[in-house]
Amino acid sequence: MNAGASTLSDLAVKDAVARVEAVADELEAGADESEKLGKLSDRSVSAIKSAGLMRLLQPKEHGGDEAHPAEFGEAVMAAASHCGASGWVAGVVGVHPWEIALMDPRVGEEVWGENQDTWVSSPYTPQGIADPVDGGYILNGRWQFSSGTDHSDWVFLGAITGDGTGRPAAAPKYLHVILPRTDYEIIQDSWNVIGLEGTGSKDVVVKGAFIPTYRTLVHEDVQSGAAAERTGRTETLYRLPFNVLFPLGISSAVIGIAEGALGLHLAYQRKRSNAGGVQIKSDPYSMFAISEAAAEIAASRSNLLDGVTKAYAHVEAGTPVSAVQTAEVRRNQIQSAWRAVRAVDEIFARSGGNAGRRDNPLQRFWRDAHMGLQHFIHVPGQVFHATALLEMGLELPENLRGAV
Known part of the structure; x- marks a missing residue:
């Protein structure tokens, strides 16, 4: 061992x-x-x-x-x-x-090799330039939102290939590159936000680090399954598309936050009375709102897990996940997060003024839920547009081909 x-x-x-x-x-x-x-x-x-x-x-x-x-x-x-x-x-x-x-x-x-509990942070947004050199690339750039980076010893970063002068190549490739902690700097004062403060999603900076080719992947190869095939991975898990798996963790966190908020709201409302002295449990309108929110959060959970479960089953059966299926998983993943956060808003709005006090954890869950929704993986516009076109059997225009 x-x-x-x-x-x-x-x-x-x-x-x-x-x-x-x-x-x-x-x-x-x-x-x-x-x-x-x-x-x-x-x-x-x-x-x-x-x-x-x-x-x-x-x-x-x-x-x-x-x-x-x-x-x-x-x-x-x-x-x-x-x-x-x-x-x-x-x-x-x-x-x-x-x-x-x-x-x-x-x-x-x-x-x-030395510690199986080593963490690797990210982000994948291509905010750096990887200039090709013998045996690999020279990487420069600054990336935002590296969640958990203080506790990670490596980082995945997105980059586009350069022309050798620090500018994008004429036909750049989108790369995922991985670097050890010695090759990047964490900007400690770069995470000052209203929600998810504890994630430490700070900026990282890379200045002239050499990335050997074997520490890189082409984004399209990860998405299409070519990377798994090339590495000889036959396990179903590793043959799933990137756009099915990567958003799962982020949206799961948002839905979990919503479930935590609901639990706190239920505990808080159990013995609470309104300004008129009426116990909340006797208020049918508040009870209706609780049940409606609970149903929406439960639907979000089911919708999210159903998508990745069906995709897994397709791959396990030897059937590749189609572009339409991937798009539908992405669409439903986004909608599940939005649905859950809307439900949190409904119960938070009915939790009274004391819910906003700093010593009430409900306000932290409310803030965290909204900050989680800000992640680019939850932006619906292009994904919804592309999914509708694919379901109609239409070709995607160039500007939507990377959306799903």
Whole structure:
């Protein structure tokens, strides 16, 4: 066993949610400190590692579970229902082991050879230029929103290939590149926000780092499955399209936050009376709003998990996930997040003025839910447009081809 291999329980993977619930008190206790620190507290990080959240999609040869993605989504929801920041980081960072499995085997050894609990942050937005040189690329750029970066020893970044002078190539490729902590700088004062403060989603800067070719992937190869085929991966998990799997963790966190908000609202309303002295439980309008919100959040959960479950089943049966199917998964993933946050608004608006007090965690869940909706993965416009065209059997125009 590697020196860094942890002593995770031998619970079956199907008990991933149970592992999260076993550390629920620690996640809740660390939430306030994480928000004050502007990054996950050590207590929160320890709880996440204890639950094995980051290893769910990690390959087995590196101590991972290779879990069904729906189980990953459910575990992220569970974590987010106790601490939005913890669930968010688990949802974002927890996807990266999936992509490492698609890379040259040397990358997995570099990342996990000494410690199988090593975290890898991101973002994938192509905000850097990778100029080709002998054996790889020279990378420069600045990226925003690297969630969990203070606790990560590597980072995935998006880049476009350059012309050798620091400018985009005439026909650039979109790359995913992975770098060790020594090759980038974290900008510590770059995460000052109103929600998800504890995620520590700070900027990272790269100045002239050399990236060997084996630490890069072409985005289209990840999306199409070519990367999995080239690496010899036959497991169903690693043959899913990127646009099916990557958004799952992010939207799962938002829905989990909504579930946490609902739970707090129910507990708060149980004994609360309104300004007229009437107990809320006797107010049919408030009870209606609670049930409506609960149904919307439950529908969001089902819609999200149904999409990735069907995609997994198609791949497992040897049938590639079509462009239409991928688009529909993306559309429903976006809608599920919006639906859940709208439901949070309905219950928060009926929680009274005390819900806005800093010592009431409901206000943090409300803020975190809205900040989660701001992620570009939840922007509906182009995805909805492209999905409708594909369902009509029409070709996508050039500006929509990368949307789904």
